[in-house]
Amino acid sequence: MAAAAGGGGGRPPGPDSSLEPYVQTRIFKIIVIGDSNVGKTCLTFRFCGGTFPDKTEATIGVDFREKTVEIEGERIKVQVWDTAGQERFRKSMVEHYYRNVHAVVFVYDVTKMTSFTNLKMWIEECNGHAVPPLVPKVLVGNKCDLKDLIQVPSSMALKFADAHNMLLFETSAKDPKESQNVESIFMCLACRLKAQKSLLYRDVERRPGRGHRLELTRDANGKNACPC
Ligand SMILES: Nc1nc2c(ncn2[C@@H]2O[C@H](COP(=O)(O)OP(=O)(O)OP(=O)(O)O)[C@@H](O)[C@H]2O)c(=O)[nH]1
Numbered sequence: 001m002a003a004a005a006g007g008g009g010g011r012p013p014g015p016d017s018s019l020e021p022y023v024q025t026r027i028f029k030i031i032v033i034g035d036s037n038v039g040k041t042c043l044t045f046r047f048c049g050g051t052f053p054d055k056t057e058a059t060i061g062v063d064f065r066e067k068t069v070e071i072e073g074e075r076i077k078v079q080v081w082d083t084a085g086q087e088r089f090r091k092s093m094v095e096h097y098y099r100n101v102h103a104v105v106f107v108y109d110v111t112k113m114t115s116f117t118n119l120k121m122w123i124e125e126c127n128g129h130a131v132p133p134l135v136p137k138v139l140v141g142n143k144c145d146l147k148d149l150i151q152v153p154s155s156m157a158l159k160f161a162d163a164h165n166m167l168l169f170e171t172s173a174k175d176p177k178e179s180q181n182v183e184s185i186f187m188c189l190a191c192r193l194k195a196q197k198s199l200l201y202r203d204v205e206r207r208p209g210r211g212h213r214l215e216l217t218r219d220a221n222g223k224n225a226c227p228c
């Protein structure tokens with residue numbers, strides 16, 4: 001596809017750069033919401049970077065993390081908004097969190113009951129920002145590695161999740177054995193969003209010199225099927 005600069009040799013001229021092919025990559029904006037210290041930063045780190053951070057500080061405003069995934073042959077950019085749990089670090093940003101959001105992850109800490117009871121407030125905040133009912137939402141109980149300290153029984157969390165029409169994931173950002181489960185949270189949402197065909201292509205990526213790529217690469221093994 002690439003043509004030598006300067007032409008000659010009977011070859012066709014290289015493509016005009018303004019006509020370079022585009023690849024359209026959908027971006028799914030997923031926000032992670034919940035009390036301070038429940039592990040939002042660690043969960044997003046685990047999903048996007050594959051590791052558990054040695055040390056975290058309270059998030060101020062928002063941190064963005066991204067991961068490109070492939071689902072049924074389509075490359076999708078999952079843009080994770082790691083929000084601040086502390087009121088003073090989030091109040092000027094709240095509008096931005098919810099604007100054009102595609103999916104919401106509500107997080108609580110299984111070792112801290114107040115982080116679970118506060119979910120009601122987080123859901124109210126979300127509803128108060130006119131997030132459409134079609135926007136998928138999931139519930140995540142984090143820090144399951146701290147088995148002896150668990151305060152929120154699974155049965156209670158499941159009941160709450162059912163009542164709010166959400167899937168429940170109980171996991172640990174810290175335990176490497178749970179990394180697949182953490183991945184499933186975001187992949188499940190991405191799969192659901194992909195199935196909502198009405199979502200617009202929100203991002204157009206220019207990929208010079210790669211030929212026409214509007215036809216999408218296919219996973220020969222049919223991997224990346226929806227985990228939920
Ligand atoms: N044992 C255990 N500790 C965790 C886990 N996830 C996070 N932590 C710890 O919990 C503390 C808070 O984690 P963060 O990810 O910074 O919490 P956050 O929800 O982002 O907090 P804010 O940014 O203030 O909203 C840190 O000390 C983490 O190391 C987990 O799965 N297990």
Ligand SMILES: [Mg+2]
Nearest residue numbers: 040041058059
């Ligand atoms: Mg944080």
